Amino acid sequence: xxxxxxxxxxxxxxxxxxxxxxxxxxxxxxxxxxxxxxxxxxx
Amino acid sequence: xxxxxxxxxxxxxxxxxxxxxxxxxxxxxxxxxxxxxxxxxxxxxxxxxxxxxxxxxxxxxxxxxxxxxxxxxxxxxxxxxxxxxxxxxxxxxxxxxxxxxxxxxxxxxxxxxxxxxxxxxxxxxxxxxxxxxxxxxxxxxxxxxxxxxxxxxxxxxxxxxxxxxxxxxxxxxxxxxxxxxxxxxxxxxxxxxxxxxxxxxxxxxxxxxxxxxxxxxxxxxxxxxxxxxxxxxxxxxxxxxxxxxxxxxxxxxxxxxxxxxxxxxxxxxxxxxxxxxxxxxxxxxxxxxxxxxxxxxxxxxx
Numbered sequence: 395x396x397x398x399x400x401x402x403x404x405x406x407x408x409x410x411x412x413x414x415x416x417x418x419x420x421x422x423x424x425x426x427x428x429x430x431x432x433x434x435x436x437x
Numbered sequence: 438x439x440x441x442x443x444x445x446x447x448x449x450x451x452x453x454x455x456x457x458x459x460x461x462x463x464x465x466x467x468x469x470x471x472x473x474x475x476x477x478x479x480x481x482x483x484x485x486x487x488x489x490x491x492x493x494x495x496x497x498x499x500x501x502x503x504x505x506x507x508x509x510x511x512x513x514x515x516x517x518x519x520x521x522x523x524x525x526x527x528x529x530x531x532x533x534x535x536x537x538x539x540x541x542x543x544x545x546x547x548x549x550x551x552x553x554x555x556x557x558x559x560x561x562x563x564x565x566x567x568x569x570x571x572x573x574x575x576x577x578x579x580x581x582x583x584x585x586x587x588x589x590x591x592x593x594x595x596x597x598x599x600x601x602x603x604x605x606x607x608x609x610x611x612x613x614x615x616x617x618x619x620x621x622x623x624x625x626x627x628x629x630x631x632x633x634x635x636x637x638x639x640x641x642x643x644x645x646x647x648x649x650x651x652x653x654x655x656x657x658x659x660x661x662x663x664x665x666x667x668x669x670x671x672x673x674x675x676x677x678x679x680x681x682x683x684x685x686x687x688x689x690x691x692x693x694x695x696x697x698x699x700x701x702x703x704x705x706x707x708x709x710x711x712x713x714x715x716x717x718x719x720x721x722x723x724x725x726x727x728x729x730x731x732x733x734x735x736x737x738x739x
Contacts, residue, residue: 397474397598404477404591405457408484411590412694415583419701426708433715 442700449693456690459683466677477595478680483688484587485614487695489651491581492621496648497557498565498574499641505570506638518558525551539659541668571637572710574644575628576702578621580695585618605664609657617654620647 459465460479468475504514528534529548538547565573592611593603605611624647628640658668669676670684 397472400594400598401474401476404594405480407590407594408480408587411583411587412698416698419698419705423701423705423708426705426712429712430708430715433712433719 442697445693446697449690449697452690452693456683456687459686464679465683466679471599474595474598477591479683479687481588481591481595482684483691484584484591486688487691488581488584488588489655490692491577491584491695491699492617492648492651493553494557494561495574495577495581495621495644496651497554497561498570498577499644499648501558501562501565502570502574502641503638503645505567515559518555522552522555525554539656542659568710571641572703572706574641575625575706576699578624578644580699580702582618582621582625583698584691584695585614585621588614589618600664608664609661610654610663610665613650613654613657617647617650620650 456479460476465476467473500514504510526548529538529544529551535544538544561570561573592614596605597603620643624640624643627643628636631639633639657663658665670681676684
């Protein structure tokens with residue numbers, strides 16, 4: 395049974411999902427830091 | 438703490454690379470029936486175990502958060518959890534209860550799992566006081582959903598070459614896992630879009646009921662005949678010790694990774710609350726200025 399392509403598909407899918415989630419965390423961090431800076435400036 | 442995070446990140450990356458090397462390496466035997474595709478187990482199963490653990494932490498944090506509103510309830514809950522731990526461990530060794538445990542599952546394994554309830558309860562209560570329980574709950578739910586998504590994606594990819602189908606409709610293990618994922622996605626949607634003051638309490642209550650699906654998912658392959666394979670670990674079957682070794686290494690690596698992701702998500706949630714607080718203070722200050730400015734006008738006509 396040649397399952398190599400399925401094996402690699404599963405491993406790649408795992409890291410794509412983790413990558414997308416980590417990317418969303420970085421984006422949200424950046425957005426909140428900018429927002430906090432703006433609120434700080436307004437005071 | 439700021440230095441610790443990058444150091445742990447590098448160590449975890451090395452650990453994950455080592456686990457990947459073992460998972461795909463020639464030193465790990467190939468399965469006689471499935472061939473190389475069985476190696477999906479080294480990502481599929483650790484992701485499932487990590488998701489279960491995160492949902493369990495979410496369950497404990499949600500209960501702690503719910504009972505922390507009243508000191509009397511909090512005190513009562515401590516005794517109830519202690520009683521669950523003691524009674525649960527003793528009961529696992531009673532013949533009448535052992536008959537209910539599925540064949541192959543060790544009573545000591547069940548007792549250890551039951552014992553984890555009071556251990557996690559008191560540890561989480563001590564480490565995350567007050568509103569931090571809610572921060573921990575949302576953190577573990579979100580990261581748990583990510584790991585559960587991986588289980589639901591890698592499962593069909595594994596099923597296609599082995600079973601000949603992507604999904605087995607009606608299979609209790611598959612369906613209960615999908616339901617578990619949907620429950621926690623709805624938990625996150627509730628938290629994201631509800632602006633009610635009761636959102637945190639409602640989410641905690643939903644999490645407590647949602648967590649009840651975790652034992653169903655886990656035990657489904659012990660109690661029911663399913664398309665999903667019967668358990669090969671934990672007394673339910675046999676696995677080559679070399680494969681088991683790699684599986685446990687892989688799980689440890691994913692646990693370290695999940696810990697770091699949770700740490701980041703926890704900090705993000707704290708930052709989010711800080712921003713919300715800053716906005717609230719800003720609008721309060723704005724209202725104060727407006728009120729001061731309008732005072733002479735209000736008094737004028739009198």
